[in-house]
Amino acid sequence: MKLHYKPGACSLSSHIVLNELGLTFELDKTDTAHGTTQAGEDFLRISPNGYVPALVTDDGEVLTENPAILQYLAGLAPNSELAPPPATLARVRLQELLNFVSSELHKAFGPFFSGKELEPEQRVSVSAQVGRRVSHIEARLADGRSFLLGEHFTIADAYAFVVLNWSEPAGLTLKAWPKTEAYVARIRERPAVRKAMVAEGLIPQGVAS
Ligand SMILES: N[C@@H](CCC(=O)N[C@@H](CS)C(=O)NCC(=O)O)C(=O)O
Structure with missing residues (x-):
């Protein structure tokens, strides 16, 4: 999985949840102002609305919109208590x-x-x-x-x-x-939050547990 993010933006919530779940993922610090990914791709071809978060799943699907991405991630670990079971x-x-x-x-x-x-x-x-x-x-x-x-x-x-x-x-x-x-x-x-904030350059390394 790859998360397109901007430091401290709403994409940080997906980053936190990825850490809470202990999932393996890549981060792409995306330049939304210029529409380019860290890897130099045209971000608008990946996510036409041009904003973060965008999550590229292991199947190559591109998911956007915080509430949808967060629920997708929680669904990868249904016993995690990060979301109550569907249809309740x-x-x-x-x-x-x-x-x-x-x-x-x-x-x-x-x-x-x-x-x-x-x-x-x-x-x-x-x-x-x-x-x-x-x-x-x-x-x-x-x-x-x-x-x-x-x-x-x-x-x-x-x-x-x-x-x-x-x-x-x-x-x-x-x-x-x-x-x-x-x-x-x-x-x-929370360790998962600190870890995400360090990775996004929001707090110094020493503050992470
Ligand atoms: N409706 C979107 C809103 C996403 C959004 O507002 N993203 C902001 C960052 S929090 C963004 O990327 N804005 C473009 C920019 O800052 O250049 C969602 O829920 O995911």
């Missing part, structure tokens, strides 16, 4: 969360990374939108659970962690959402 209510709850993270939380952060400086008024409204979405995460954690679906780390946590981890580069703080802040800190300590 618990699985639908997971899909509900993946959709929320993808279309609400992830997209709320988009304006911070558009490459255009935000006007002060825009920054206030975009930050408020992020805050509303983070409040939903905080509410999910209100009963003291460790992860979004309970006591097991799932693929939804991998994706939510990556997006919430953009708070600092966006110039935001999670201090107003203490359970979420602790949740992000807890996930950052």
Whole structure:
């Protein structure tokens, strides 16, 4: 398998899950701005939308879209507890969360990374939108659970962690959402997460366990 990624981007969630599962894979640091892979190929021929993640499976299929890739990876190890079994209510709850993270939380952060400086008024409204979405995460954690679906780390946590981890580069703080802040800190300590972050150059080698 090969994962096309950009350091710290949403593709980090697939990278984390690949590590959680102990799978063998290649990484390709893809230049989405120029549409080229690390190997010098035309990325648009591999994934016409030109964004990461894109996962090339061992059968040569190209999978795109975070929620689909994450569920594909979890399906490679059905006993891993990274996703509840298909066709159960618990699985639908997971899909509900993946959709929320993808279309609400992830997209709320988009304006911070558009490459255009935000006007002060825009920054206030975009930050408020992020805050509303983070409040939903905080509410999910209100009963003291460790992860979004309970006591097991799932693929939804991998994706939510990556997006919430953009708070600092966006110039935001999670201090107003203490359970979420602790949740992000807890996930950052997972060996699979540290390993992925080191491999993507986000934290120094010595910090990895
Ligand atoms: N709908 C896509 C969105 C993927 C996406 O937004 N990828 C971003 C990084 S987080 C990207 O590659 N953007 C192009 C770029 O940054 O040049 C998915 O869920 O996989």
